[in-house]
Amino acid sequence: MDLENQKRVKDLTEEYGPENVVVLLGAAEGEASGIAAETVTAGDPTYAGPLTGVSLGLVVYHVCEDEVKEEFDPDVYDEQVSMMEMVLDIDEIAEEMQAIREEYTKY
Amino acid sequence: MKGAGYILVHTPDMITHYGTTQTSERIVNPESEYLKNIEANLRPYERVRAYYPNQTYIGNITPLELKEIEGPWQDLECPVDERYGKYGEIMPQDEFYLLIQAVDEFELVFLEKSFVEATKPKLEQDPIITPYVLGRIKEGVESERIDDMVASEDAEGLYMGDKLVGAVKKAHAFDPNLSAHVMVENLVSKASSALALMYAVKNAGIDRDEVEYTIECSEEACGDMNQRGGGNFAKGIAEIAELSRSTGSDVRGFCAAPAHAVLVAAGLVKAGIFKTVAVVAGGSTAKLGMNGKDHVKKGLPILEDVLGGFAVIISENDGVNPELNTDVVGWHSVGTGSAPQNVIASLTTDALDKVGLKVTDVDYYSPEMQNPDITKPAGAGDVPTANLKMIGALAVRRGDIDRKELNAFVEKHGLPGYAPTQGHIPSGVPFMGHARDGILSGEMNRVMIVGKGSLFLGRMTNLFDGVSFLMEPNSGPKEEAAGVSTDEIRRIIAQSLRDFASGLVEAGE
Numbered sequence: 223m224d225l226e227n228q229k230r231v232k233d234l235t236e237e238y239g240p241e242n243v244v245v246l247l248g249a250a251e252g253e254a255s256g257i258a259a260e261t262v263t264a265g266d267p268t269y270a271g272p273l274t275g276v277s278l279g280l281v282v283y284h285v286c287e288d289e290v291k292e293e294f295d296p297d298v299y300d301e302q303v304s305m306m307e308m309v310l311d312i313d314e315i316a317e318e319m320q321a322i323r324e325e326y327t328k329y
Numbered sequence: 330m331k332g333a334g335y336i337l338v339h340t341p342d343m344i345t346h347y348g349t350t351q352t353s354e355r356i357v358n359p360e361s362e363y364l365k366n367i368e369a370n371l372r373p374y375e376r377v378r379a380y381y382p383n384q385t386y387i388g389n390i391t392p393l394e395l396k397e398i399e400g401p402w403q404d405l406e407c408p409v410d411e412r413y414g415k416y417g418e419i420m421p422q423d424e425f426y427l428l429i430q431a432v433d434e435f436e437l438v439f440l441e442k443s444f445v446e447a448t449k450p451k452l453e454q455d456p457i458i459t460p461y462v463l464g465r466i467k468e469g470v471e472s473e474r475i476d477d478m479v480a481s482e483d484a485e486g487l488y489m490g491d492k493l494v495g496a497v498k499k500a501h502a503f504d505p506n507l508s509a510h511v512m513v514e515n516l517v518s519k520a521s522s523a524l525a526l527m528y529a530v531k532n533a534g535i536d537r538d539e540v541e542y543t544i545e546c547s548e549e550a551c552g553d554m555n556q557r558g559g560g561n562f563a564k565g566i567a568e569i570a571e572l573s574r575s576t577g578s579d580v581r582g583f584c585a586a587p588a589h590a591v592l593v594a595a596g597l598v599k600a601g602i603f604k605t606v607a608v609v610a611g612g613s614t615a616k617l618g619m620n621g622k623d624h625v626k627k628g629l630p631i632l633e634d635v636l637g638g639f640a641v642i643i644s645e646n647d648g649v650n651p652e653l654n655t656d657v658v659g660w661h662s663v664g665t666g667s668a669p670q671n672v673i674a675s676l677t678t679d680a681l682d683k684v685g686l687k688v689t690d691v692d693y694y695s696p697e698m699q700n701p702d703i704t705k706p707a708g709a710g711d712v713p714t715a716n717l718k719m720i721g722a723l724a725v726r727r728g729d730i731d732r733k734e735l736n737a738f739v740e741k742h743g744l745p746g747y748a749p750t751q752g753h754i755p756s757g758v759p760f761m762g763h764a765r766d767g768i769l770s771g772e773m774n775r776v777m778i779v780g781k782g783s784l785f786l787g788r789m790t791n792l793f794d795g796v797s798f799l800m801e802p803n804s805g806p807k808e809e810a811a812g813v814s815t816d817e818i819r820r821i822i823a824q825s826l827r828d829f830a831s832g833l834v835e836a837g838e
Contacts, residue, residue, distance in 0.1 A: 305670035
């Protein structure tokens with residue numbers, strides 16, 4: 223995850239409390255989603271950014287997961303995300319996200 | 330479009346010293362395993378030459394031929410392993426160090442004497458290197474002098490393996506914009522640009538004096554503390570390429586800059602301001618080994634071991650070469666937003682709709698042409714294919730194709746990525762040379778070049794950016810003055826004079 227984004231997640235978590243933060247990802251495939259999810263839960267696996275060694279344990283979803291899709295106005299979702307649904311391997315992404323949440327999410 | 334030049338430079342020892350992934354690691358984690366393992370994971374020059382994507386970039390293999398070779402390609406041996414290609418070459422590091430000195434106007438680059446003696450005869454064999462360039466290379470200095478510069482004068486080293494063979498001095502006592510590190514980045518960009526430009530001029534079959542304007546479109550900035558991005562790399566590059574009648578300027582726009590620059594060039598030519606314009610960009614040392622950690626972790630060699638450069642020549646319609654159709658230009662506007670469908674529509678269908686073309690009317694799309702060997706192990710996927718899927722998905726939403734035809738669309742209209750991940754270098758333009766050939770041979774009819782850029786990296790806006798344009802076969806020489814030729818004008822004037830004269834005669838009678 224981009225170092226600047228790591229800093230923003232860290233700052234927002236400090237400001238609002240980890241139980242009040244949900245991170246929503248839009249990465250293009252499973253592995254990248256997994257790395258980003260791991261970064262905001264267990265800590266930066268690449269040891270490069272501000273979340274190195276910081277286990278925030280945040281709730282994290284990919285925008286294409288069913289749990290998130292249900293929260294959207296269907297028209298907005300159709301306009302903003304539906305095309306990418308056709309393009310992405312949603313099952314692979316969902317599987318990766320589920321595994322990270324089960325292992326590291328604390329809230 | 331009259332011609333193109335595409336060059337690569339194999340720079341294994343610049344990865345460690347100038348690639349930001351490595352320089353950052355040295356600051357954050359100096360004892361890291363990765364830094365210790367870099368050397369063992371570098372590819373020798375011969376392997377870099379016998380690499381399918383590199384041979385495609387310099388034009389010895391077409392992207393359509395590469396499409397038939399199943400990747401990943403890094404373990405395969407390309408049957409063509411030439412240094413020189415249809416569009417340019419793959420230059421080795423040692424010769425490139427001499428070229429860096431040749432483009433230095435301020436006596437900042439010093440090379441070791443025996444290194445110059447051993448390397449200059451090799452560079453002299455390169456047919457594109459002119460006597461002017463060779464004449465700018467100095468005899469060299471003693472190795473102790475180089476050691477001193479690096480040890481105690483804040484100079485940056487140029488290495489061949491462990492051996493220090495050159496140094497680049499800072500250009501100001503304390504201005505960070507003229508530090509030795511920045512000077513290396515800028516001189517490398519300039520040298521690789523100049524090489525690409527010389528090839529483009531030669532390949533276009535024009536005289537150097539025909540180029541009237543040069544547009545440089547890399548992602549570097551040159552200037553001092555009072556004008557950090559003062560610019561005009563373009564004119565300095567044109568000077569090295571001996572384009573004595575050319576002026577120029579720089580266009581910036583992150584990775585999208587080359588596509589913007591080609592549009593500007595086409596506009597200048599179409600407006601009649603300049604007859605021939607060159608667009609050029611060189612390579613980036615910062616991006617060397619950018620995904621090296623992922624590559625090494627997965628047991629791969631460090632694949633980002635080359636600098637890339639390109640140049641294209643845009644000139645007034647010659648009745649033969651492919652045209653850039655300025656009626657079919659797409660752009661991501663401030664109001665387009667960031668939803669993928671809006672982004673893709675702004676760059677493809679919004680442009681095609683203007684002339685009533687469907688998504689399927691374009692033979693090939695050349696979006697971000699990053700080599701998937703590099704991006705996939707780094708978790709970024711196959712970028713050109715992902716782009717094609719998005720274009721296909723948009724076609725499905727518009728009803729141009731059926732959902733079931735999506736994969737077939739991607740297969741038919743897509744191209745494999747073969748460009749090094751040098752930011753602006755992969756951005757649509759690597760295919761322009763191949764597209765020109767394909768259109769001239771009749772193999773292709775319409776090709777869309779798409780450039781995209783991540784503006785948020787500069788922290789001035791969160792906006793994304795992109796522009797696109799269409800390449801088409803030549804529509805035939807245009808008639809002068811909107812359909813009225815010079816002869817026709819003469820005839821009309823002559824007739825008017827005759828009428829006037831006979832009027833006078835009649836009045837006299």
